[in-house]
Amino acid sequence: MNKETIDWKAKYKEAAQELEAYENDQTAQQLRQLATRLSVGISGQSQALDDALNALQPHLQPQQSTTRLPKSALDQVDRQIRALDQQRAASGQAILEAVSTWIRQLKSYLTMESSLSEALLILERTAPVQLESNYQLPDVVAELVDLQGKLITEIAGGPSQDAPTDIDLAPVEAELASLVDLLILSDSARQQANRIAARLREGLTLPVLVDALKEVVELARAAHTSTNEDFENYLINLNSQLAEVQSFLQESFSEQQVAGDAHRLLDQKVREDVGQIQSAVKSSIDLSELKQSVATQLAGIVEAMDEFRRNEEQRDTRMQERYDSLMARVAEMELETQRVKTHMEEERQKARTDSLTGLPNRAAYDDHMRKEFERWSRYQQGFSVAVGDLDYFKRINDTYGHLAGDKVLRLVARVLSRNLRSADFIARFGGEEFVVLMPSTKASEAQTGIDKLRAAIGKSPFNFHGKPVTITMSFGVTEIQAGDTPDQLFERADGALYQAKQEGRNRVCVA
Numbered sequence: 001m002n003k004e005t006i007d008w009k010a011k012y013k014e015a016a017q018e019l020e021a022y023e024n025d026q027t028a029q030q031l032r033q034l035a036t037r038l039s040v041g042i043s044g045q046s047q048a049l050d051d052a053l054n055a056l057q058p059h060l061q062p063q064q065s066t067t068r069l070p071k072s073a074l075d076q077v078d079r080q081i082r083a084l085d086q087q088r089a090a091s092g093q094a095i096l097e098a099v100s101t102w103i104r105q106l107k108s109y110l111t112m113e114s115s116l117s118e119a120l121l122i123l124e125r126t127a128p129v130q131l132e133s134n135y136q137l138p139d140v141v142a143e144l145v146d147l148q149g150k151l152i153t154e155i156a157g158g159p160s161q162d163a164p165t166d167i168d169l170a171p172v173e174a175e176l177a178s179l180v181d182l183l184i185l186s187d188s189a190r191q192q193a194n195r196i197a198a199r200l201r202e203g204l205t206l207p208v209l210v211d212a213l214k215e216v217v218e219l220a221r222a223a224h225t226s227t228n229e230d231f232e233n234y235l236i237n238l239n240s241q242l243a244e245v246q247s248f249l250q251e252s253f254s255e256q257q258v259a260g261d262a263h264r265l266l267d268q269k270v271r272e273d274v275g276q277i278q279s280a281v282k283s284s285i286d287l288s289e290l291k292q293s294v295a296t297q298l299a300g301i302v303e304a305m306d307e308f309r310r311n312e313e314q315r316d317t318r319m320q321e322r323y324d325s326l327m328a329r330v331a332e333m334e335l336e337t338q339r340v341k342t343h344m345e346e347e348r349q350k351a352r353t354d355s356l357t358g359l360p361n362r363a364a365y366d367d368h369m370r371k372e373f374e375r376w377s378r379y380q381q382g383f384s385v386a387v388g389d390l391d392y393f394k395r396i397n398d399t400y401g402h403l404a405g406d407k408v409l410r411l412v413a414r415v416l417s418r419n420l421r422s423a424d425f426i427a428r429f430g431g432e433e434f435v436v437l438m439p440s441t442k443a444s445e446a447q448t449g450i451d452k453l454r455a456a457i458g459k460s461p462f463n464f465h466g467k468p469v470t471i472t473m474s475f476g477v478t479e480i481q482a483g484d485t486p487d488q489l490f491e492r493a494d495g496a497l498y499q500a501k502q503e504g505r506n507r508v509c510v511a
Helices: 002-042 047-060 071-107 117-130 134-157 170-182 187-201 206-283 287-351 362-379 393-400 402-418 443-459 486-502
Strands: 383-390 425-430 433-439 462-464 467-469 473-479 508-510
Touching: 047 071, 071 117, 071 134, 117 134, 134 206, 187 206, 206 287, 362 383, 362 425, 362 433, 362 486, 383 393, 383 402, 383 443, 383 486, 393 402, 402 425, 402 433, 402 443, 402 462, 433 443, 443 473, 443 508, 473 486, 486 508
Parallel strands: 473 508
Antiparallel strands: 383 433, 383 473, 425 433, 462 467
């Protein structure tokens, strides 16, 4: 009898340990699945961070649930997240510098009697605080555009006797059109933006410019609202889903505590019944009485085991239902995260593409230049930069109209793209100016390649109203040198372009 009791207790203890190990393994797998889903949500922000997450991914698989995550992989993810924060801080500083320059330019046009001095001063003081959050950028830009419109109205409304009445608005038109192109908008708002940009490029007068500025401000607000609402809704849903995950984990912990209490009660009940059986064996002198006592105690043990089994089955059913519900929510999170990621990537591409020519814009150029500088710093892999500008482009706008000028820009962009190497990068820098990055290319080699581009532009058939029109471009080329910054490199190429203009245009100069 004692031997059978000891064997039964050992089996019960082994079963309890197996059950506890199974529950721990289930919880670990759920946490790893959650970490995998969350890693999808933050991917796409940085190539280095994506690589670190990909290195961690194999260790999050279900078959790895009993092993610890490698510290080196976790440290790499932590480093890359910190590096991403630093990059965002640098980008924020660049935006702040650009906004500060804009404000200073507006202040330079103020008169002593201007009513906008205080508003510009307040904006100059508050902009650094507002721009600490990137999502406030549209508000700052909208306020600047509004102040610029009021300033233009002041200038137009009260010119002095000696003040010029013929103000060249071409630079303002170009900057506003570029701003409209950069806004991240819905499809319907983008159609409106394209109409505004086309009207801006057709030419403006001061009275019409005020209305155009108001429309641009409304577009900036729409861009700010639509982007923020979309991302805010995503974060709200994500927060709700994470709350459900937390609730599930808390309930799982509570269920484990209940299961532990049930194990202890069962153990206590079995021990008490076995103790009574042992006492009855020792004290009994009547065999039939002993049989009756033993049978009663064994029935109690069987009943306790049945009750324990029923409770465990019910608990397993509840856990499985909650687990299935959680996995369904996690699947929803994954789909929503992928949707938001796709949307953000589409908006990122729109923000880096010039809507008129389809070429990368200045923001994309800045990103590409940064990568080339990183390769230069790490591997000393040189490259060249070429800046090109259409010759006498203003004559085309004045003679044939701004729509014809837009057509020329699109055709020139197509010719440039077709005649570059696949490794080269070209962007529309602004207005009629284009910039080309040529990796692993010396200045002399770049000069030869860019001269072929220049010749291709000159030979291209441009026609307006059935008449051929000759279009030419001038270029400045330079090669990266030790100690260069991106601005210094560009300024040197731009200086070579200026030299090409001074020497008669339709040529390539090297600095």
